Amino acid sequence: MSTLLSVRNLSMRFGGLTAIDDLSLEVPAGKITGIIGPNGAGKTTLFNCLTGFYKPTTGTLRLAHPQRGEMHLEKLPSHRVARDAQVVRTFQNIRLFPKMTVLENLIVAQHNVLQRASRFSLAGLFSLPGYRRAERAAVTRAATWLERLQLTRFADHAAGDLPYGTQRRIEIARALCVDPVLLCLDEPAAGLNPRESAELNELLLYLCREQGVAILLIEHDMSVVMNVSDHICVINYGRKIAEGTPEAVKNDPHVIKAYLGEDEEEEAMEAFTEARAS
Amino acid sequence: MAYALQQLINGLTLGAMYGLIAIGYTMVYGIIGMINFAHGDIFMVSAFIAITAFTLLAAADVTSIPLALTFVLIVAIFFTSAYGWAVERTAYRPLRGSTRLAPLISAIGMSIFLQNAVQLTQGARVKPIPPVIEGGVELWSTPAFTVQIGWTQLLIIVTTVALMIAFTWMITQTAFGRQQRACEQDRGMAALLGVNVDRTISFTFMLGAALAAVAGVMVTVYYGVVDFFIGFLAGIKAFTAAVLGGIGSLPGAMLGGLLIGLIEAFWAAYLWAEYKDVATFGILCLVLMLRPSGLLGRPEVEKV
Numbered sequence: 001m002s003t004l005l006s007v008r009n010l011s012m013r014f015g016g017l018t019a020i021d022d023l024s025l026e027v028p029a030g031k032i033t034g035i036i037g038p039n040g041a042g043k044t045t046l047f048n049c050l051t052g053f054y055k056p057t058t059g060t061l062r063l064a065h066p067q068r069g070e071m072h073l074e075k076l077p078s079h080r081v082a083r084d085a086q087v088v089r090t091f092q093n094i095r096l097f098p099k100m101t102v103l104e105n106l107i108v109a110q111h112n113v114l115q116r117a118s119r120f121s122l123a124g125l126f127s128l129p130g131y132r133r134a135e136r137a138a139v140t141r142a143a144t145w146l147e148r149l150q151l152t153r154f155a156d157h158a159a160g161d162l163p164y165g166t167q168r169r170i171e172i173a174r175a176l177c178v179d180p181v182l183l184c185l186d187e188p189a190a191g192l193n194p195r196e197s198a199e200l201n202e203l204l205l206y207l208c209r210e211q212g213v214a215i216l217l218i219e220h221d222m223s224v225v226m227n228v229s230d231h232i233c234v235i236n237y238g239r240k241i242a243e244g245t246p247e248a249v250k251n252d253p254h255v256i257k258a259y260l261g262e263d264e265e266e267e268a269m270e271a272f273t274e275a276r277a278s
Numbered sequence: 279m280a281y282a283l284q285q286l287i288n289g290l291t292l293g294a295m296y297g298l299i300a301i302g303y304t305m306v307y308g309i310i311g312m313i314n315f316a317h318g319d320i321f322m323v324s325a326f327i328a329i330t331a332f333t334l335l336a337a338a339d340v341t342s343i344p345l346a347l348t349f350v351l352i353v354a355i356f357f358t359s360a361y362g363w364a365v366e367r368t369a370y371r372p373l374r375g376s377t378r379l380a381p382l383i384s385a386i387g388m389s390i391f392l393q394n395a396v397q398l399t400q401g402a403r404v405k406p407i408p409p410v411i412e413g414g415v416e417l418w419s420t421p422a423f424t425v426q427i428g429w430t431q432l433l434i435i436v437t438t439v440a441l442m443i444a445f446t447w448m449i450t451q452t453a454f455g456r457q458q459r460a461c462e463q464d465r466g467m468a469a470l471l472g473v474n475v476d477r478t479i480s481f482t483f484m485l486g487a488a489l490a491a492v493a494g495v496m497v498t499v500y501y502g503v504v505d506f507f508i509g510f511l512a513g514i515k516a517f518t519a520a521v522l523g524g525i526g527s528l529p530g531a532m533l534g535g536l537l538i539g540l541i542e543a544f545w546a547a548y549l550w551a552e553y554k555d556v557a558t559f560g561i562l563c564l565v566l567m568l569r570p571s572g573l574l575g576r577p578e579v580e581k582v
Binding site for chain 2: 082089
């Protein structure tokens with residue numbers, strides 16, 4: 001099992017607040033790694049560091065890119081994390097381009113391929129054959145993912161007008177159009193009904209097993225995390241408190257304490273006991 | 279009736295120029311949410327570049343008018359885009375991520391700087407050029423009044439319409455346009471999908487400046503005079519046009535420009551010519567009070 005991403009001694013401080021405190025973890029290639037922890041544990045901050053949105057205070061994020069070799073994500077600006085390192089994320093609160101059609105949303109994600117083909121927009125401006133070919137290829141790729149995620153009939157709708165669950169799937173489809181080596185999903189099951197989250201499970205497993213995409217998954221819905229993750233890492237107060245297989249994590253005393261020890265975390269507690277029962 | 283028709287032609291010409299400048303305001307606002315108050319002065323700079331280019335051509339004894347116009351347009355677009363790029367790079371980009379007010383102040387500073395730079399290097403006096411294109415077509419002749427459309431006016435209207443079609447196509451159909459719209463809707467997300475946001479913003483500024491350059495060349499040809507202060511008034515009127523149409527909306531900027539041009543022409547013809555600026559700014563006040571999102575702009579809904 002080779003390591004795709006290794007996070008070493010990562011810390012992120014905002015003034016006096018330490019959101020991530022000396023966190024180290026490994027994300028294996030071609031597997032699903034779940035990240036769980038109570039609200040405010042630093043999960044989303046980790047994603048923000050990964051995708052160049054925050055510059056970590058200390059620590060390294062080393063990506064072993066299958067084609068391009070070793071890359072340090074903490075040194076790349078956001079657009080190069082997607083373009084060169086092919087690490088892409090989705091958001092807890094969906095961030096589609098609401099006024100564009102679904103298809104356009106997916107084409108924007110492939111814009112680097114198009115940009116190269118368009119030679120700094122010039123060939124694109126005049127629609128030269130090379131560019132038209134690239135554009136057709138982009139549409140085909142978009143269509144393939146739309147088909148796989150059962151979104152084809154929405155292709156020409158404005159993304160902002162569609163129902164929530166559909167928008168979630170579109171966001172995942174768009175991320176896939178970047179051709180990611182690492183896909184970071186921030187609570188993809190939030191707001192989905194049980195049937196939809198079962199479909200999500202299936203999709204995640206398909207991406208990982210069939211397409212070989214490594215997935216880093218932040219999720220509160222235990223029915224998703226516990227069922228699809230190969231490996232789970234539990235964070236609390238910016239520190240890793242446990243990791244291992246879903247089974248091992250469920251029974252870890254530190255984890256139980258982190259979830260059950262806090263009064264305001266009722267939701268998480270319920271979810272957790274449910275998961276233990278199942 | 280004939281008189282009104284003539285005013286319509288004059289208004290359209292004026293409106294075309296305001297529209298071209300207004301697009302620059304609206305695009306920059308769309309992508310970084312800031313009013314580029316130096317945009318009017320970029321337009322002024324382009325008029326000076328045009329004058330310089332015309333002078334050079336005259337010195338080189340070029341007499342073919344189409345050739346001369348093409349050359350001047352290309353030179354003006356090239357150098358003005360460079361100005362647009364430089365202004366963004368030096369005055370706005372370093373302030374990105376700071377408060378909303380900072381780039382606004384910086385823009386006003388840039389505007390004063392450009393005016394003074396041109397005043398120092400080109401002199402404060404009005405610079406004239408001899409008429410480039412003369413004559414026109416008589417459309418309709420009554421005993422009292424002859425309606426005429428000048429070749430220059432025709433050129434301005436036709437060029438503007440062609441540019442606006444090309445521009446709309448570019449924004450809706452090309453890779454750059456898609457990128458531009460993506461940045462406009464969510465800059466952070468666009469970056470996370472690999473779009474180089476800084477470059478897109480630079481390009482937006484250059485594009486706005488290029489359109490202003492076309493307007494600058496036209497003003498030079500149409501009026502035959504420029505001075506270092508023309509950017510202020512033209513800029514504010516184009517800004518009014520952008521607000522009237524709905525700031526951030528491209529068709530809005532075009533429509534707003536046209537309306538402001540027409541209103542100004544008719545006001546000057548039928549009411550008081552000396553108060554035509556009052557009309558424009560009265561409209562700005564009214565729009566801001568009654569319909570702040572403009573004619574084609576969508577009101578911003580704060581999501582809770």
